Amino acid sequence: MASKQSLTQPPASGNTLAPRTLIVDNGAHTIKAGFSSATTETNQEPNLDDCQIIANCLARSTRDKRTYVGPELLDECWDFGELAFRRPVERGFVVNWEGEKAIWERSFVDGRAKLKCDPHETNLVLTESPNAPAALQRNAGEMVFEEFEFASYYRTMAPAFNAYAPSPFPSTATSASGVPIECLLVVDVGHSHTTVTPLYQGRPFHSSCRRLEIGGKTLTNRLKEVLTRTVEVQKEDWIVQEIKEDVCFISQDFNSDIERVWKGGLKDPREIDTSIVVDYVLPDYEAVKRGFFREHDPKISRKARALGLDGPREHIVTIGNERFTVSELLFTPSDIGMQQEGLPATILQSIYSLPQGLWQPFLANILVVGGSSKFAGFMGRLESELRSRVSEDYIVRVAQAQDPVKNVWLGGARLAQNEDVLKERVVTRQEYLEHGDLWTRRRFAGKIAR
Amino acid sequence: MATGPLRFRTPHIEELPITQSRQAPGFAWVAVAAPPEDPSKNWGTSNRKRARAAATGQTDSQKEALSARQQRETERKIRELNSDNSKDVQIPIPKKEAGGGGGARAGKTTNTKKILASGKTFAHYLDDEEAEIARTGRRDGEAEVVPAAVQQQRASKTPLARRRPREESSMSGSPAPFKPASSYAPPSDAMDIDPGEDDDVVASMPSQANIEALLNMPPLTYNQARSAPPPTNAPPPRKFCEVCGYFGRVKCMKCGAMTCSVMCKDTHDDQRCQKFYA
Ligand SMILES: [Zn+2]
Numbered sequence: 001m002a003s004k005q006s007l008t009q010p011p012a013s014g015n016t017l018a019p020r021t022l023i024v025d026n027g028a029h030t031i032k033a034g035f036s037s038a039t040t041e042t043n044q045e046p047n048l049d050d051c052q053i054i055a056n057c058l059a060r061s062t063r064d065k066r067t068y069v070g071p072e073l074l075d076e077c078w079d080f081g082e083l084a085f086r087r088p089v090e091r092g093f094v095v096n097w098e099g100e101k102a103i104w105e106r107s108f109v110d111g112r113a114k115l116k117c118d119p120h121e122t123n124l125v126l127t128e129s130p131n132a133p134a135a136l137q138r139n140a141g142e143m144v145f146e147e148f149e150f151a152s153y154y155r156t157m158a159p160a161f162n163a164y165a166p167s168p169f170p171s172t173a174t175s176a177s178g179v180p181i182e183c184l185l186v187v188d189v190g191h192s193h194t195t196v197t198p199l200y201q202g203r204p205f206h207s208s209c210r211r212l213e214i215g216g217k218t219l220t221n222r223l224k225e226v227l228t229r230t231v232e233v234q235k236e237d238w239i240v241q242e243i244k245e246d247v248c249f250i251s252q253d254f255n256s257d258i259e260r261v262w263k264g265g266l267k268d269p270r271e272i273d274t275s276i277v278v279d280y281v282l283p284d285y286e287a288v289k290r291g292f293f294r295e296h297d298p299k300i301s302r303k304a305r306a307l308g309l310d311g312p313r314e315h316i317v318t319i320g321n322e323r324f325t326v327s328e329l330l331f332t333p334s335d336i337g338m339q340q341e342g343l344p345a346t347i348l349q350s351i352y353s354l355p356q357g358l359w360q361p362f363l364a365n366i367l368v369v370g371g372s373s374k375f376a377g378f379m380g381r382l383e384s385e386l387r388s389r390v391s392e393d394y395i396v397r398v399a400q401a402q403d404p405v406k407n408v409w410l411g412g413a414r415l416a417q418n419e420d421v422l423k424e425r426v427v428t429r430q431e432y433l434e435h436g437d438l439w440t441r442r443r444f445a446g447k448i449a450r
Numbered sequence: 451m452a453t454g455p456l457r458f459r460t461p462h463i464e465e466l467p468i469t470q471s472r473q474a475p476g477f478a479w480v481a482v483a484a485p486p487e488d489p490s491k492n493w494g495t496s497n498r499k500r501a502r503a504a505a506t507g508q509t510d511s512q513k514e515a516l517s518a519r520q521q522r523e524t525e526r527k528i529r530e531l532n533s534d535n536s537k538d539v540q541i542p543i544p545k546k547e548a549g550g551g552g553g554a555r556a557g558k559t560t561n562t563k564k565i566l567a568s569g570k571t572f573a574h575y576l577d578d579e580e581a582e583i584a585r586t587g588r589r590d591g592e593a594e595v596v597p598a599a600v601q602q603q604r605a606s607k608t609p610l611a612r613r614r615p616r617e618e619s620s621m622s623g624s625p626a627p628f629k630p631a632s633s634y635a636p637p638s639d640a641m642d643i644d645p646g647e648d649d650d651v652v653a654s655m656p657s658q659a660n661i662e663a664l665l666n667m668p669p670l671t672y673n674q675a676r677s678a679p680p681p682t683n684a685p686p687p688r689k690f691c692e693v694c695g696y697f698g699r700v701k702c703m704k705c706g707a708m709t710c711s712v713m714c715k716d717t718h719d720d721q722r723c724q725k726f727y728a
């Protein structure tokens with residue numbers, strides 16, 4: 001518990017908000033952060049452009065011997081070769097606050113920060129992954145109030161904010177700020193994992209939350225593993241992530257696609273399907289600043305090109321079945337031996353654990369968010385697999401958020417824009433210092449009404 | 451084996467389902483060295499196992515050790531694939547150039563000093579919480595008993611809910627027992643939502659009180675929320691060639707790795723075989 005002596009500023013009194021609200025969707029890969037315009041004079045809707053994307057890591061380059069902290073990575077680094085990463089968020093939760101503090105300070109407090117604020121004059125709205133261990137929730141509260149000294153604080157699970165973002169379904173009118181969509185099943189395909197959260201008026205049915213332990217990082221690590229069959233990329237986390245984003249897709253017919261690119265050996269006369277196989281030109285950060293891919297050319301010798309013979313000097317990796325066998329893990333985790341059902345079945349685990357009368361509203365309102373849902377073919381495959389698994393008596397409707405990465409932030413910003421709703425949710429620093437951490441957590445869990 | 455077409459011309463070829471998708475049942479060829487008396491009789495697993503055992507001359511205990519080893523290897527690999535940080539790298543926080551308030555580690559209060567100096571990983575926090583729940587039935591001073599008990603209670607009322615017992619392990623594999631297939635896919639008659647026909651409990655929205663009660667249930671623990679394993683009647687996992695990524699058709703009897711063709715098998719033998727029994 002904080003001692004009163006540590007109080008250096010007059011805290012916001014019981015029921016007043018600080019002038020500004022900072023919304024922080026604190027993802028394992030990136031922080032999505034920005035101010036809601038709620039308490040400013042302009043009465044504008046929060047805009048996706050108000051949301052900054054900040055790398056949530058410390059990155060160390062062996063080349064320039066520099067450590068990039070948070071936003072510096074995307075703003076100042078130009079050579080992503082052999083970058084090593086330290087991520088304070090593990091499995092979706094801030095575990096290492098030493099690292100997170102350095103990143104937050106650089107992002108929100110430092111003189112150079114684009115989102116510079118005075119925490120004493122700022123309300124903080126913070127997201128966490130579902131099913132958080134309580135000790136980590138306590139750590140977050142103590143850091144927010146005792147270390148950063150924010151004026152007030154509201155923490156909730158990230159998926160819940162999607163209910164406050166504009167509806168992705170054309171027939172559902174966008175609700176006013178602070179008013180949630182009635183029924184929404186949020187599928188968040190994140191960096192650490194993929195979560196399924198049924199929301200009723202923005203509140204989760206806790207006992208039906210499910211998590212599939214495949215996320216963007218699993219796919220990047222898996223791609224790295226399979227690419228090392230042909231090229232040395234063991235230390236190239238960043239480059240492999242870019243390759244993944246550039247070339248991976250979700251197959252609509254896995255068996256047929258894998259046949260199309262199989263070549264059983266050098267003597268096999270079959271022609272592989274070049275509409276799938278690509279040559280990826282790796283960046284060397286001299287001539288090639290950013291990797292790119294082009295149609296596979298069987299006449300090009302990788303070795304000759306690497307030596308600068310027979311064309312421009314370039315490092316090529318040929319990618320075939322890896323384009324879809326890696327991303328396939330989201331749908332078939334058993335391909336790496338993981339004992340969890342794929343995403344469509346995990347969604348149905350969640351829905352079928354609810355009373356049957358709720359199945360239809362959730363089956364018809366499935367919202368997909370998260371950076372790893374951006375693979376080509378993702379939505380088509382998800383919808384067709386769900387359709388084939390669910391009785392035809394039910395309507396199945398799946399939609400992707402306009403911006404799958406920033407949708408949680410946008411929902412949080414729209415919630416915070418409604419001052420009455422925000423006031424109801426936050427705990428002020430004074431309340432925290434009076435009532436303590438357990439009380440604060442119980443407030444956020446909705447157990448103590450204001 | 452080194453000559454000729456790369457499709458295996460082995461004495462017997464079995465067809466095994468390799469996909470879980472109901473729409474597109476694909477098949478992989480699995481080469482089995484033993485001569486079959488009658489291929490149609492050789493479909494079942496027992497015959498296949500016998501055929502394999504005959505081919506390799508491995509004893510049962512050797513096979514068990516191999517599969518236990520493979521299981522551990524799989525779990526280790528999944529942990530590695532899900533790891534967040536670059537391997538074997540320490541990245542210290544850079545020193546502040548000027549101002550900015552205190553050293554990186556300082557900490558303004560006893561609490562935050564402790565948090566900032568903590569070297570705990572997520573696995574530590576998870577173990578701590580599971581241990582506390584096992585000891586007290588509650589989590590971190592909360593008033594509510596954790597849902598394990600609630601779940602069991604509910605499970606009888608709601609057979610369709612695929613609920614899973616708490617696990618102590620933080621491993622990615624879920625050793626939870628499967629629920630019968632009937633709980634996996636609801637029977638179609640139960641799913642009839644035609645409002646004209648019969649609007650009993652099956653399709654109508656639960657009462658507001660019921661919804662409120664459900665909303666007020668405490669969160670599942672991290673382990674409880676993990677997606678359940680596929681049902682027991684799901685097709686077996688697909689296997690892939692560890693050299694080229696195509697479907698794996700032949701298992702290396704020394705290390706258990708799969709390959710698709712003579713080419714890939716040669717590559718495996720030359721460069722990659724881990725030779726647990728060599
Ligand atoms: Zn192969």
Ligand SMILES: [Zn+2]
Pocket residue numbers: 702703704705706707718722723724725
């Ligand atoms: Zn081997």
